[in-house]
Amino acid sequence: MTGPIIDKDKCTLCRKCVDICPKEILSLQNNEIVIVQDGCILCSHCYCVCKFDAIRFNELKKPAFSFGHTALIQDEIKPFDIISFIHSRRSVRRFKADTVSTEILHDLIESAVLAPSASNCQRWQFVVINGREKVLMLAEDIKNFFIKLNTIAENPLLRYVSMVFAGKKILHYYKNNYESVKLGLERAKEGKDLLFHGAPCIIIVHSDMEGSMPVEDGQYAAYNIALVAHSMGLGTCFIGYASATLNSAHVIKEKLHILKHNRVHAVLALGYPDIKFVKNSLRKDYEVKFL
Ligand SMILES: Cc1cc2nc3c(=O)[nH]c(=O)nc-3n(C[C@H](O)[C@H](O)[C@H](O)COP(=O)(O)O)c2cc1C
Ligand code: SF4
Ligand code: SF4
Known part of the structure; x- marks a missing residue:
């Protein structure tokens, strides 16, 4: 199935990915994050809020520039x-x-x-x-x-x-x-x-x-x-x-x-x-x- 792959060993069950998913695909059930339905649009929002690096995708890559990767600058x-x-x-x-x-x-x-x-x-x-x-x-x-x-x-x-x-x-x-x-x-x-x-x-x-x-x-x-x-x-x-x-x-x-x-x-x-x-x-x- 297309979508995030959750590393159970790294996941702290903080629910941040569940709360942000625009398609309500993720759910916390029986002490683990599970994909409850199809329709992931591969937006990577879940990945971007996970502080514990517990999410990866087979279908997505990090954009890379000649200087390396970009920094997260917001403020x-x-x-x-x-x-x-x-x-x-x-x-x-x-x-x-x-x-x-x-x-x-x-x-x-x-x-x-x-x-x-x-x-x-x-x-x-x-x-x-x-x-x-x-x-x-x-x-x-x-x-x-x-x-x-x-x-x-x-x-x-x-x-x-x-x-x-x-x-x-x-x-x-x-x-x-x-x-x-x-x-x-x-x-x-x-x-x-x-x-x-x-x-x-x-x-x-x-x-x-x-x-x-x-x-x-x-x-x-x-x-x-x-x-x-x-x-x-x-x-x-x-x-x-x-x-x-x-x-x-x-x-x-x-x-x-x-x-x-x-x-x-x-x-x-x-x-x-x-x-x-x-x-x-x-x-x-x-x-x-x-x-
Ligand atoms: C969809 C689009 C098509 C355009 N086509 C041309 C074009 O064929 N030749 C050209 O010299 N400028 C073209 N322009 C540039 C516009 O003339 C220019 O953006 C506008 O005059 C404002 O100037 P600025 O981009 O320097 O702010 C185009 C701009 C857009 C957004
Ligand atoms: S954001 Fe990361 S650590 Fe938190 S529940 Fe989701 S996968 Fe687990
Ligand atoms: S990639 Fe986007 S749509 Fe897919 S599970 Fe993560 S937040 Fe939801």
Whole structure:
């Protein structure tokens, strides 16, 4: 059965694991902790409250980083520091040519999977494209996709015919994206990379759609990457155009070893920033209701 394995010799019957289990799977019966029902989501909350190291799992591992394992820090970091750090992250659109080490890439992926996931599904998968030449190959495929799309969108007749097989998608595209893509394609002819902004590395977060909320899970994982990369002096930019293309073009997905039915949740351009921000960002006003 999936779930925690209790070491009876170490267990003091403190009940902490029983009380915390969100699925009410554990119970103290006849002087031992027992699993009373199926449905463990492998969240490891029981493991995390056991002071006596009496719980282990066959299915789980400790995330490990190039510096070893993480420490349990809950009180020592000042909120001001965290907020300031989050605030100082910006989308980076100018990268140095320097490559990113595989060690750092490994640490970023390990950080990604520390994100929360609905029902603890953790179905995220990753593709790392490391090296500018490989990034350019993907950019070329995406460029060709957009050349075809713009050819359809700029033709009024084709735009309306497309409604038969694509609903209003092409009309929306024409209204919202056509002009900026046209500009990007023109710039590409001049050797400018408006898609990946010259990044030497790309990280793609994708998954099947089997979990409870796979899109959100994938996006939280991607944001972890963005934040941890920032802490390492790296820059990232979410490339929505690339995600959208991959989700429409199965041939490109196939080249990246992403299964046809998987959905791409985020494409992150990654590299060392060739720009230094001297101020934190400004934001639009927003609505919030405190009830
Ligand atoms: C889902 C998503 C898609 C995005 N797509 C792109 C993109 O295709 N190209 C790009 O240069 N920036 C893209 N961005 C970056 C946004 O433009 C940027 O986050 C926003 O302007 C705020 O700036 P900041 O990230 O520096 O705070 C995307 C961001 C998100 C969250
Ligand atoms: S938290 Fe650990 S020591 Fe306490 S009852 Fe559970 S397994 Fe036993
Ligand atoms: S891993 Fe989570 S769901 Fe499973 S027994 Fe422990 S606390 Fe309960």
